[in-house]
């Protein structure tokens with residue numbers, strides 16, 4: 001199977017590329033400087049030249065708070081560009097795997113979000129990602145793979161934010177405990193992408209590591225893994241206002257992923273241990 005990865009310098013893309021090359025797969029990995037996905041001409045040319053079996057779109061505007069004041073720019077990358085990819089994918093009879101997010105949900109549920117639950121994003125970023133999901137569906141063969149709360153070696157993430165606070169000597173750490181989700185280690189997500197690609201099943205999938213937790217729980221695990229003698233105090237979202245509203249509850253149900261691949265999601269705690277100590 002021949003793969004083309006967009007946004008190849010990003011966090012998920014780097015781990016996906018590593019996982020695929022480790023298996024000896026044929027991979028064309030294009031970073032933003034190789035392929036700007038907002039350029040119709042360059043998208044058609046890159047996909048027409050490579051003629052991949054599957055294109056994994058890891059390119060995205062991911063600065064959630066900045067999207068609030070730059071919605072047209074976020075929409076161009078997360079929405080319109082995905083339309084270009086979908087059309088180029090159809091021209092070469094390829095398949096599009098497009099990454100999306102738990103932020104397409106409003107977080108009002110209290111049981112895990114199923115793939116067909118109503119989307120109602122609360123932020124400009126979430127709206128832009130929803131546009132991308134709609135655009136991806138214009139590829140005749142497509143997967144929209146939603147994930148959540150990513151951490152990995154090749155991008156800024158929550159684990160690094162906590163580590164920075166610890167290094168600065170912040171004590172106690174104050175972390176929100178009224179948002180619940182499923183942290184996901186990007187090498188685990190990379191494996192999930194490969195499994196879904198090999199399944200040949202299309203449509204929406206959710207992949208996230210197990211189990212669900214709050215940011216407060218996640219921070220406590222990070223402090224424990226680092227052996228830091230620091231208190232972690234729970235605070236509310238209202239005490240930590242940010243430009244973009246986050247869903248209070250964005251636990252993704254991975255039932256379809258488990259049924260189609262026959263594999264249970266990995267543990268974020270094991271991922272965290274590997275991330276910090278391997």
Ligand SMILES: NC(=O)c1ccc[n+]([C@@H]2O[C@H](COP(=O)([O-])OP(=O)(O)OC[C@H]3O[C@@H](n4cnc5c(N)ncnc54)[C@H](OP(=O)(O)O)[C@@H]3O)[C@@H](O)[C@H]2O)c1
Nearest residue numbers: 007009010011012032036037059060062099101147150155
């Ligand atoms: N991070 C999370 O917690 C999270 C959670 C759920 C879902 N997701 C989704 O997972 C996917 C991958 O996220 P990630 O965390 O790996 O993101 P990332 O590290 O920010 O990587 C995205 C990459 O896309 C590149 N890019 C931006 N505009 C581009 C363009 N016009 N053409 C080509 N490349 C472009 C970026 O380059 P520059 O940095 O140079 O702009 C960056 O290298 C995204 O779809 C994201 O929405 C992320």
